[in-house]
Amino acid sequence: MSDEGGRRILITGIAGALAGRLAARLEADERVEHLVGVDLIEPSHDLSRTEFVRTDLRNPLVAKVLDSSRADTIVHLSITAAPHGAGGRARMKELNVIGTMQLLAAAQKSMRLRKLVVKSTTAVYGSNYADPALFREEVAPGGAPRSGYSKDAVEVEGYGRAFGRRRSDVTLSVLRFANFIGPDVDSPLTRYLSMPVVPTVFGYDPRLQLVHEDDAVEILFRSTMEEHPGIYNVAGPGIVYLSQAVRLAGKPSVSVPLPFVNGLASLVRRAGAIDFSPEQLQFLMFGRVGSIDRMRAEFDYEPQYSTKAALLQHLQAAGIQPLIQPEMIERAERELADVISRVGRVLTRG
Amino acid sequence: MTTRSHAVGADAEVIDLDPLRRRGNARRTEPTTRARCAQTLAGGTTCRNYAGASGYCRVHEPEDSEQAAPRIQLPTGPTLAESRDFEEAVTKALAFLRRRLTGDYEVDIYGFDRELTEQVLMPLARPLYQKYWRVRAVGLENVPSDSGALIVANHAGTLPFDAIMVKMALLDEHPAHRHLRELAADLALRVPVVGPLARKTGNTLAHNDDARRLLNSGELVGVWPEGFKGIGKPYRDRYKLQRFGRGGFVEVALRTQAPIIPVAIIGSEEIYPIVANAKFLARIFGFPYFPITWQFPLLGPLGMLPLPSKWVIEFGDPIDTARYGPEAADDPMLVFELTDRVRDTIQQMLYRNLMGRRSVFF
Numbered sequence: 087m088s089d090e091g092g093r094r095i096l097i098t099g100i101a102g103a104l105a106g107r108l109a110a111r112l113e114a115d116e117r118v119e120h121l122v123g124v125d126l127i128e129p130s131h132d133l134s135r136t137e138f139v140r141t142d143l144r145n146p147l148v149a150k151v152l153d154s155s156r157a158d159t160i161v162h163l164s165i166t167a168a169p170h171g172a173g174g175r176a177r178m179k180e181l182n183v184i185g186t187m188q189l190l191a192a193a194q195k196s197m198r199l200r201k202l203v204v205k206s207t208t209a210v211y212g213s214n215y216a217d218p219a220l221f222r223e224e225v226a227p228g229g230a231p232r233s234g235y236s237k238d239a240v241e242v243e244g245y246g247r248a249f250g251r252r253r254s255d256v257t258l259s260v261l262r263f264a265n266f267i268g269p270d271v272d273s274p275l276t277r278y279l280s281m282p283v284v285p286t287v288f289g290y291d292p293r294l295q296l297v298h299e300d301d302a303v304e305i306l307f308r309s310t311m312e313e314h315p316g317i318y319n320v321a322g323p324g325i326v327y328l329s330q331a332v333r334l335a336g337k338p339s340v341s342v343p344l345p346f347v348n349g350l351a352s353l354v355r356r357a358g359a360i361d362f363s364p365e366q367l368q369f370l371m372f373g374r375v376g377s378i379d380r381m382r383a384e385f386d387y388e389p390q391y392s393t394k395a396a397l398l399q400h401l402q403a404a405g406i407q408p409l410i411q412p413e414m415i416e417r418a419e420r421e422l423a424d425v426i427s428r429v430g431r432v433l434t435r436g
Numbered sequence: 437m438t439t440r441s442h443a444v445g446a447d448a449e450v451i452d453l454d455p456l457r458r459r460g461n462a463r464r465t466e467p468t469t470r471a472r473c474a475q476t477l478a479g480g481t482t483c484r485n486y487a488g489a490s491g492y493c494r495v496h497e498p499e500d501s502e503q504a505a506p507r508i509q510l511p512t513g514p515t516l517a518e519s520r521d522f523e524e525a526v527t528k529a530l531a532f533l534r535r536r537l538t539g540d541y542e543v544d545i546y547g548f549d550r551e552l553t554e555q556v557l558m559p560l561a562r563p564l565y566q567k568y569w570r571v572r573a574v575g576l577e578n579v580p581s582d583s584g585a586l587i588v589a590n591h592a593g594t595l596p597f598d599a600i601m602v603k604m605a606l607l608d609e610h611p612a613h614r615h616l617r618e619l620a621a622d623l624a625l626r627v628p629v630v631g632p633l634a635r636k637t638g639n640t641l642a643h644n645d646d647a648r649r650l651l652n653s654g655e656l657v658g659v660w661p662e663g664f665k666g667i668g669k670p671y672r673d674r675y676k677l678q679r680f681g682r683g684g685f686v687e688v689a690l691r692t693q694a695p696i697i698p699v700a701i702i703g704s705e706e707i708y709p710i711v712a713n714a715k716f717l718a719r720i721f722g723f724p725y726f727p728i729t730w731q732f733p734l735l736g737p738l739g740m741l742p743l744p745s746k747w748v749i750e751f752g753d754p755i756d757t758a759r760y761g762p763e764a765a766d767d768p769m770l771v772f773e774l775t776d777r778v779r780d781t782i783q784q785m786l787y788r789n790l791m792g793r794r795s796v797f798f
Contacts, residue, residue: 215622215623215625215626215631216622216625216626216641217641218640218641218643218645218646219545219546219547219640219641219643219645219646219649220545220546220645220646220649222645225645288628289627289628289629289631289632290628290631290632291632291635291636293543293547293635323545324542324544324545325543325544325545325547326539326543327543327547327549327632327636330539330541330543331539332539333536333537333538333539334538334539334540335539336538344628375545394542412538415534415537415538416534419530419531419533419534422530423523423526423527423530426523426526427523427526430522430523430526
């Protein structure tokens with residue numbers, strides 16, 4: 087890729103957990119000569135040779151950083167799903183969409199740039215009852231998301247594609263990740279599953295597709311170091327039903343009829359427990375699953391964790407205390423079988 | 437005269453009723469593996485009861501002198517072998533419950549929950565299949581055992597019981613015990629409770645992507661191309677096939693080179709005889725139709741009970757699609773032609789079966 091010397095990589099949103107792990111992975115690779123991380127907050131990860139620049143992507147400073155770092159690759163991870171963390175929905179949109187716009191405007195002028203990796207989400211497909219079981223990357227979604235994070239992601243991807251058209255010499259990889267899961271992941275979904283009683287929408291049981299952060303980092307790393315132009319869904323194979331996930335977590339769940347869901351959601355939001363936005367209600371009704379055939383073929387990679395395995399590992403590592411212990415159920419099962427067989431024996435003798 | 441009758445014979449469609457009758461009889465006189473009682477009755481006929489270990493049934497069992505004393509015996513409990521079976525069943529049921537409670541089960545990517553379907557939902561439908569509608573499945577040998585095929589059938593009966601019965605026939609009576617993967621309308625998947633249940637029993641959206649992927653992985657895919665036009669049609673139009681959608685199913689079959697198996701379902705069109713469609717009620721509730729049937733809403737909740745018609749499900753000869761090649765899917769004329777052919781075949785199968793049946797209920 088680079089004519090002389092090693093790779094020079096700029097990562098946006100370096101304070102994020104995923105970015106931290108990617109940076110650590112890149113630091114260990116000797117082909118990488120220079121690594122710059124940009125974010126508003128100082129990262130807490132233990133990074134040695136990553137140079138940190140505190141700046142807002144909307145600031146013209148970004149262009150200077152890009153210029154002075156002589157980066158050949160931008161890994162754009164500064165897209166947040168949590169309005170609470172970003173300081174409100176309006177600010178979140180500013181950071182996500184306007185930040186991307188400014189970054190790509192600066193990037194267009196950078197003649198050294200050879201590669202752009204954009205983190206996106208399968209949320210761009212929305213969640214609808216008229217969706218196919220598996221979204222392929224080229225399928226136009228039935229109900230294009232009109233609000234929140236999904237809309238941001240659609241717009242970010244739009245800017246990415248526009249950039250790709252104007253700079254056809256730059257390899258553009260768009261990675262649509264499913265919901266992240268793993269021992270260290272803290273997301274609206276993981277918080278939802280760690281509630282003492284998990285509320286679900288009555289009469290609906292969405293299929294969930296998750297991606298383990300190890301697999302996510304691997305795909306990000308390969309996209310950064312190798313040539314993989316195109317759009318890819320990134321997820322673990324298989325699905326779990328929400329009801330199944332709740333039972334795996336050992337939580338009781340309560341079915342809330344649809345008309346009351348919004349009221350409950352706003353209560354939960356006000357309590358500050360979970361960033362719950364309206365588009366997530368659709369997700370809790372219909373879910374969404376992307377096809378990972380293209381990812382498998384292009385990256386020649388089989389994820390280490392299936393959706394279920396990843397969820398189990400998260401539950402174990404996060405120490406989510408099941409209210410109903412599996413051992414308790416097993417003991418009850420043994421005792422019940424014992425009693426019934428004894429009764430059976432008595433009947434036989436009689 | 438002879439020439440004329442010859443001409444008629446050449447032109448007219450010959451409807452062969454015999455294979456069905458033969459199959460029916462063969463089934464009725466099928467020898468059971470269990471031995472009958474050896475006692476000869478007063479009329480000279482043998483006793484029809486099943487024999488026990490002694491070669492006689494319980495009524496005619498020769499009594500030992502010591503056992504004869506207490507003439508009236510308490511109903512004996514299960515034998516040791518039976519109690520073992522019982523224990524095994526209990527252990528299995530408990531293990532099933534445990535897996536359910538702890539989430540320790542697998543579903544496929546479309547949401548098909550094999551265990552739930554086989555252990556809970558299909559057993560619920562089995563009495564309907566065996567006792568209520570006494571379904572007779574014919575031509576199952578036309579359904580492949582280990583490769584993909586597209587099952588296309590007529591749709592009727594207000595509620596999609598016909599789909600459940602076809603699923604049941606393939607699971608119980610096909611030698612390979614195959615699961616049918618139905619393509620459902622998006623509206624059905626939107627309905628609370630029903631939608632997730634449909635997915636868990638193997639339904640998925642009637643979408644080209646889903647159908648193609650399922651067929652490519654060698655699944656049996658079921659499609660009811662009449663859709664709501666068929667299932668909600670009035671009683672006077674029974675067994676008259678409606679328009680077969682836009683032929684999307686033929687396109688998918690051509691693309692995946694899967695054979696199309698036409699299926700005729702007799703009996704389903706009489707379970708809820710629709711006499712009118714309350715359009716304004718349908719609009720209020722957001723249903724595609726609101727049926728007024730002979731029973732409903734006249735008899736109230738009792739009117740929800742379907743009529744116990746006698747059902748026949750005939751699986752016809754497969755229509756080969758491989759010989760056209762996958763590119764043929766892009767030829768709309770061929771797609772129309774094949775769609776019509778499938779529709780005509782099913783219509784013929786329906787007529788033939790209707791002529792062969794004695795009554796709606798027997």
